[in-house]
Each structure stands twice: as C-alpha cells, then as structure tokens.
Amino acid sequence: MQVNPMSSAGGAIIEGIDLSEPIPENIQSDLMAAFIKYSVLVIKKQNISEEDQFRFCEIMGGLGVRGKPLGMRENDLDSEYEGAIHLVTNLTEDGKALGSFGDGEVWFHHDGIFKEIPDAATVLYALAVTSTGGETVFANMYKAYEKLDPELKCKIASLNGLNVYDYGSRGRVDLNQDYSKLNQCVHPLIIRHPKTKKRALYVNPLMTARIVGLSERESDELLELLFQYKDDAELLFQHKWEVGDVVIMDNQSLTHARNDFPAGEPRMLRRTLVKGVPINR
Ligand SMILES: [Fe+2]
Incomplete structure (x- = not known):
C-alpha cells in the first residue's frame, strides 16, 4: 500500500489496495494510521458492493447508521440496509428524489454534528460524477484552532x-x-x-x-x-471526483463543503458512516 499526501493541509491518495477483497490485518492498521495522520483518504479505481463498503467501515471503526428518521428517508435502499446506506444524488425515479443533497453548492459542515454522538467518519463511493465542479472541499480544523x-x-x-x-x-x-x-x-x-x-x-x-x-x-x-x-487557503484542500473513488473523511478534524456543478448532469455518491464516540472538550 502506498500513501501519497494530497496537500499541506491534509488528505492522502492510497494506492495498491482493493476494497472488494478482505483487507489483511497489517494493511488495516496501516490504513487506520494513514487516516489518523491525514484525515482524508482517497482510494482510487475501486469497484465495490454495498457489503464491501460496510466491511471498509467496520475496519475503520465500525458501521454507523444515519440519523434521518425512517419515515423521512428518500429511497428503498434505506429500509433494505436499515439506514446504513444513503445516496447523495440529484437523480430521480418517477419524479421522486432517489437521495438527498441533489444539486448545487453545500456550505461547510461536519456530518452528524447535530447528533449526541456524531459519526466519526463518512465514506463516499462515486457511482456517477459531473464533468466539472462538484468537488468536495475540506478544511483542517486542527489548523483552524491553532x-x-x-x-x-x-x-x-x-x-x-x-x-x-x-x-x-x-x-x-x-x-x-x-x-x-x-x-x-x-x-x-x-x-x-x-x-x-x-x-x-x-x-x-x-x-x-x-x-x-x-x-x-x-x-x-x-x-x-x-x-x-472557510476562506483560509492554508487550511483547505479538495477532491475532484472520478467514478470508482472511495473517500473516507474524518468528521472531527475536518469540515467539508461541496462546490457547485452543472444542473442536469447526473451525480451519485453512495454514502456510509463510521460510528463515533462521545465528544470531549
Ligand atoms: Fe456532508
């Protein structure tokens, strides 16, 4: 496994692993160490099932479930996987949204900060991406504090x-x-x-x-x-999505935002969560 830093503010590109196969224990600990150090890992050219994505969450700290109540969820995947899967997409089926965060810019936020025990990390797997825009921008909150x-x-x-x-x-x-x-x-x-x-x-x-x-x-x-x-270039780095990218982001050491993208171009990321622990001062 190779780890290539993305920027001075954080993030690393991981090469040489295939998440569709069980990950040996020594590689699991290397992945965790890289994640703790860089806060974002981008694993390119993956072809993974829902179960593979769950297994990755398990080795990164345990699979979490989303906070959105069942009755408010958008699609059948949610009930099939009991809230462990969520589609971030602008696609619709029979006029009904298939997922959430459809189009446009999303301001900086921490996933799950509105929960008593926020999710430790979010994992996104790219199934469809836009020709331009839609990048995820990260802000390093250790540095923001410092x-x-x-x-x-x-x-x-x-x-x-x-x-x-x-x-x-x-x-x-x-x-x-x-x-x-x-x-x-x-x-x-x-x-x-x-x-x-x-x-x-x-x-x-x-x-x-x-x-x-x-x-x-x-x-x-x-x-x-x-x-x-949010406007301090020293703290920011971004990921431009390609189909097959798996990205894991830390929700305590980072915030993230989404750049705008052309309306009408399909975009779909499959999102799962790594469960968290109580927040401490
Ligand atoms: Fe988010």
Whole structure:
C-alpha cells in the first residue's frame, strides 16, 4: 500500500489496495494510521458492493447508521440496509428524489454534528460524477484552532455551540422560528479529537446556529470570526471526483463543503458512516 499526501493541509491518495477483497490485518492498521495522520483518504479505481463498503467501515471503526428518521428517508435502499446506506444524488425515479443533497453548492459542515454522538467518519463511493465542479472541499480544523488568536482561544475555551440541522436546508437555521422539532445538539466549540487527542475547532456555517449563553448579536459576531477558516487557503484542500473513488473523511478534524456543478448532469455518491464516540472538550 502506498500513501501519497494530497496537500499541506491534509488528505492522502492510497494506492495498491482493493476494497472488494478482505483487507489483511497489517494493511488495516496501516490504513487506520494513514487516516489518523491525514484525515482524508482517497482510494482510487475501486469497484465495490454495498457489503464491501460496510466491511471498509467496520475496519475503520465500525458501521454507523444515519440519523434521518425512517419515515423521512428518500429511497428503498434505506429500509433494505436499515439506514446504513444513503445516496447523495440529484437523480430521480418517477419524479421522486432517489437521495438527498441533489444539486448545487453545500456550505461547510461536519456530518452528524447535530447528533449526541456524531459519526466519526463518512465514506463516499462515486457511482456517477459531473464533468466539472462538484468537488468536495475540506478544511483542517486542527489548523483552524491553532491559527486562532490566543485571546480568542481563551474566550471560547469553555463555550458551547448549538448545532441545528433542517434536512434539505441550504443555509443556517433561523432560531427565531420554532426549531424544537429539528435535529439539534449542543457541543463544545473546541473539541479534543478522540484518536489524536489534539484540539480542533468544532463550528460550521451550515449547522452551528448559536453560541450558548450569548445574545444573538454577540453570538453572530463571534461565529463570523470562527467561520473565517472557510476562506483560509492554508487550511483547505479538495477532491475532484472520478467514478470508482472511495473517500473516507474524518468528521472531527475536518469540515467539508461541496462546490457547485452543472444542473442536469447526473451525480451519485453512495454514502456510509463510521460510528463515533462521545465528544470531549
Ligand atoms: Fe456532508
């Protein structure tokens, strides 16, 4: 197995493994070590079944299931696999969406930050990709934390954020409406990564709606400062998708976003989750 770093902000391309075959134990630990070091692994030219993708999740920490309630899910795959599979796609069947996050840009976010125990990682397998655009952009949240002004680090050290997500929403939830039924969870603004024990900033513009205990105005001002990572080229790297790519991304040391792409071009990623552990400060 070869590991080739993608950028100074993180990510690595893995060559020499075939995820459609059982992975020997020594390679499993090499994969885990590379994942902990680089936060994103891109494994090219794969041809894997649902079961192969589950097996990969198992060796990377255990298969997780999505938070979206059964009645709200888009397709039959979800019931067949009890929520372990989710299609990220703009494709439709008989006029009905086959999956979610259909078209367009998606703001930076951590998958699962609105859950009590967020998913440790997300695995995506590319089945259809667009001719241009649609790249996944990653932001290194260890570096985002390290780069904060020392005074600001101190100020937010004991603060928590309320993370709210409205399925299908393209922007931050407005807390001036009744949001009691939306998925939500309070987590620290700075977390300690369960594996590396390093601190990482844990806020994102799509889902972190309010800093707990601050007025709306104070919270918005502070969040604006903390969201600056999204424009900091030193922290960012991206993946341009090709069919057959398998990508695993860490949901505690990274946020990710999606670039816009041409409407009408089919795009489909098969998504599974690696289960997480409770968040610690
Ligand atoms: Fe995501």
